[in-house]
Amino acid sequence: MPIAKSERLMNLALCLMNTRRPLSKRELRDSIEAYQEAAESGTEDSFNRMFERDKDDLRELGLVIDVEENPLDGESGYLARRDRNRLPEISLDAEEAAALSLAAGVWRQARLAGAASGALHKLRAAGVLVEAAESPTALEPRIPAREAAFEPLLAAARDRRPVTFGYRKSGASAAEPRVVEPWALECWHGHWYLAGWDRDRKDVRVFRLSRITDRVKVRGGAFTADVPDHVDVRQHVARFAGEGATATARIRLRRGAAFPLRTKALSVGAVDPDWDELEVPYGHGLAADLTAFGAAVCVLAPAELRADVIARLRAVAAVPSAATPSAATEGAAL
Amino acid sequence: MSNAIDQTRRMLSLVTYLRERPGARVGDVARAFGITERELVGDLNVLPMCGTSFRGGDLLDIDTDGERIWWHNPDDVAQPLRLASDEAISLLVAARAVAGLPGLRERDRTALTRAVAKLEAAAGDAAEGSARVGVTFEAEGSVFADVDRALTERRRLWMRYYSSGRGEMTEREVDPIRLVSEGHTYLEGWCRLSEDRRMFRLDRVADIQVLDVPSDPPPLELRDLSDGLVRPAADDPQVVLEVGPAGRWVTEYYGHEESLELPDGGLRITLRTPDPAGLVQLALRLGADGRITAPAELAERARATAAAALSLYADDGQAAGQHDGQADGRAADDPAEGRG
Numbered sequence: 001m002p003i004a005k006s007e008r009l010m011n012l013a014l015c016l017m018n019t020r021r022p023l024s025k026r027e028l029r030d031s032i033e034a035y036q037e038a039a040e041s042g043t044e045d046s047f048n049r050m051f052e053r054d055k056d057d058l059r060e061l062g063l064v065i066d067v068e069e070n071p072l073d074g075e076s077g078y079l080a081r082r083d084r085n086r087l088p089e090i091s092l093d094a095e096e097a098a099a100l101s102l103a104a105g106v107w108r109q110a111r112l113a114g115a116a117s118g119a120l121h122k123l124r125a126a127g128v129l130v131e132a133a134e135s136p137t138a139l140e141p142r143i144p145a146r147e148a149a150f151e152p153l154l155a156a157a158r159d160r161r162p163v164t165f166g167y168r169k170s171g172a173s174a175a176e177p178r179v180v181e182p183w184a185l186e187c188w189h190g191h192w193y194l195a196g197w198d199r200d201r202k203d204v205r206v207f208r209l210s211r212i213t214d215r216v217k218v219r220g221g222a223f224t225a226d227v228p229d230h231v232d233v234r235q236h237v238a239r240f241a242g243e244g245a246t247a248t249a250r251i252r253l254r255r256g257a258a259f260p261l262r263t264k265a266l267s268v269g270a271v272d273p274d275w276d277e278l279e280v281p282y283g284h285g286l287a288a289d290l291t292a293f294g295a296a297v298c299v300l301a302p303a304e305l306r307a308d309v310i311a312r313l314r315a316v317a318a319v320p321s322a323a324t325p326s327a328a329t330e331g332a333a334l
Numbered sequence: 335m336s337n338a339i340d341q342t343r344r345m346l347s348l349v350t351y352l353r354e355r356p357g358a359r360v361g362d363v364a365r366a367f368g369i370t371e372r373e374l375v376g377d378l379n380v381l382p383m384c385g386t387s388f389r390g391g392d393l394l395d396i397d398t399d400g401e402r403i404w405w406h407n408p409d410d411v412a413q414p415l416r417l418a419s420d421e422a423i424s425l426l427v428a429a430r431a432v433a434g435l436p437g438l439r440e441r442d443r444t445a446l447t448r449a450v451a452k453l454e455a456a457a458g459d460a461a462e463g464s465a466r467v468g469v470t471f472e473a474e475g476s477v478f479a480d481v482d483r484a485l486t487e488r489r490r491l492w493m494r495y496y497s498s499g500r501g502e503m504t505e506r507e508v509d510p511i512r513l514v515s516e517g518h519t520y521l522e523g524w525c526r527l528s529e530d531r532r533m534f535r536l537d538r539v540a541d542i543q544v545l546d547v548p549s550d551p552p553p554l555e556l557r558d559l560s561d562g563l564v565r566p567a568a569d570d571p572q573v574v575l576e577v578g579p580a581g582r583w584v585t586e587y588y589g590h591e592e593s594l595e596l597p598d599g600g601l602r603i604t605l606r607t608p609d610p611a612g613l614v615q616l617a618l619r620l621g622a623d624g625r626i627t628a629p630a631e632l633a634e635r636a637r638a639t640a641a642a643a644l645s646l647y648a649d650d651g652q653a654a655g656q657h658d659g660q661a662d663g664r665a666a667d668d669p670a671e672g673r674g
Contacts, residue, residue, distance in 0.1 A: 003383075004338065004380065005338035005342075006337075006338040006341040006342045006345065006380060007380050007383050007384060009338065009339075009342040010342055010345050010346070010380065010381070010384040011383075011384050011385070013342070013346060014384055014385055014386055014394075014411060015386050015387075017411050018386045018409075018411050019386075031386065031387040033383075057339060057342070058342075060339070060418065060420065061339065061342060061343050061346070061418050062415060062416055062417055062418025062419070062421060062460065063415075063418075064416070082413060084416075085413070085415055085416055086413050086414065086415070086416060087413075087414040087415055087416050087417070087456065088416070088455070088456045088458065089456075090452050090453070090455070090456035091452075092449055092452060093445075095441065095442070095445035096445045096446070096448050096449035096452070097449075098442075098445070099429070099432070099442050099445040099446040099449055100425065100429060100446070100449045100453070102432060102442075103425065103428040103429040103431075103432045103446065104424075104425055104428060106428045106431065106432060107424060107428060108516075111420070112420070112423075112424040113424075114339070114340045114343065115418070115420040115421045115423070115424040115425075116421070116424040116425050116428055117368055118340075118343040118344070118347070118418070118421045119417055119418075119421035119422065119424065119425040120425070121343070121344060121347035121348075121351075121367055122347050122350075122414065122415055122417060122421065124347070124351065124366055124367075125347040125348070125350035125351035125354070125414060126350065126414030127354060127414075128414075139435070139437075139438075139478075139482060139513045139514075139515060139519075140512060140513065140514045140515065141431065141432050141435055141471060141514075141515040141516075142514060142515060142516040142559070143427075143428065143431060143469050143516075144516055144517075154423075154467065157463065157466050157467075158419060158423070158462075158463035158466070168582070170580075170582075170583060171579050171580035171582070172579060172599075173579040173598070173599020173600070174599065183466065184466045184467065184468070185466065185467045185468070186467070186468045186469070186470070187431075187468070187469040187470065188470050188517075189472070189517045189518070190516050190517020190518070191517070191586070208586075210586045211586075231466070233468065234468065234470060256502060256503050257501055257502065258501070259496035259503065259538060259540060260496065260498075260537070260538065263537065288619045288621070289619075291618045291619060291621060291643075292615045292616070292618045292619040293501070293615070293618075294501075294614070294615070294618055294639040294640065294642065294643045295639060295642040295643040295645075295646060296501060297643070298643075298646040298647070306647070310644065310647050311621070311622075312618070312621030312622070313618070313621075313640045313643050313644045313647075314640075314644065315621045315622035315640075316617060316618055316620075316621060316625070316636055316637060316639075316640035317637055317640035317641040317644055
């Protein structure tokens, strides 16, 4: 049975942490059974590839591995210096520990959930994290990241590496290739967005991760545009979602109906026993929001909003309910 | 192979942990690391194969009698390790997000803020990049505190709740089960009105009271929410929609069984919902960008609702301009919602 990868990684980590002088690749191969096996049963090449991958994995796990020349033979060697790998002094009181434990549990994404609990394990092993008596709140906050693009973009933003991906703009039928320098990721309303420099458009763009249509590929080379100190992804997205509206609209609302609209109202006044008149912020997307409430809403002003809502309603009202062929087929299929 | 990564990550901390706690109990260690005893024993089977050289017998002499764990040759290699960048980022981003959670108790918020500052200092370079990731939970703080209190004190809630499917206010009593935040904040509770468990979106609670009645939900198993908070049942009614390119966003907001590409760049989307009437709203929102194609009664209902709404504008006659198709579909109103 081949030796498990975790055992191999653990051995490499222990060798590198335990040495005070750089160890050559050959020395490491001689000390670690899994490498012996790989070198004997495979080629030199397959061992080399395995060794490079393992070093990368350990670095991802936080180990600082230095590469130095051995003064005796000039061969390069590897070591993980203790002073560079030690957790600095840190102490947390019980409340802070409980709060951090709650926070560590929020990720609903395998990689980050693993990383967050890994961080807690390190703190706990170091004696920094005392057992929390109880959770500070009954709330379970959750951060989802189901989009496949999330992990590669996170790594690329961290390492400042340009990426390419296919992207289907809202409303577009086909995807287009994009070359982007990823700056920041933001989760808003449960969806992830990327802000970055779009090289072809030579401007800042925000992308919704769920609209990335293929694998994110990392490109060689460095960023070409300056990364701003602060990237406000949320503000950009919010503008499109109708927040940050500058104008207002006047609407009538049937009493008791369309509660979500009422919560946004700037003012409410009764018109008669059945209807109220409201003033609401008028931003991107309001026409669709209003149309969704059907006969519970009547737009008074501005005129272009009223016309937009009427046009939308007409589009729905004009659709023959059962006369179209596709409706008939689907109906029969049920 | 991510399993091997997670296991290695854990074992590196495990040796540090065990060095400080000779004779640690298997149950305690498993709990501290959030794993099963079986998983821990798996780790303990690997560790004795690890060391600085397999030839020289320089291996970790760690064993267990099934109850306690002993390390017979502990050495100083097991020092507490610095945080990896993904560890620092994941914890800092999560901590900042939770600290910004509306309705969080002030004491917990300040504790988190303190912890974040200490963690940033301890993580050093590894924390770099954490400022590049942000998570915002929605501001639904006004009723949050009452729900949180009802859960902690195990008491029943009365609420006036806007049912999106029916488009009207309802009054009901609810035994709270848990409070979940994912984009929006939801209360999962046992609804005494419908005698069933329901997800309530807190921003649709118009009025709330913590009752002087103990909460008494029937014994329930907590559902696994990893595929999303609201999942239709297999026997829920099926609905088919056809959308144009500008209506493709529907698949991003609605869990669906199938979505097929259409020749015009649109999609045919098949989904199940406990509450098909709620999709009339979606059809209206879509306007010219999509329509319900099945069942026929539901399509007709959307059409009739639009016709009824149009009658409110009877004065405008034909004056209403052509629809210019600029609907973007970034629905500001997240359609994920509970049965209720």
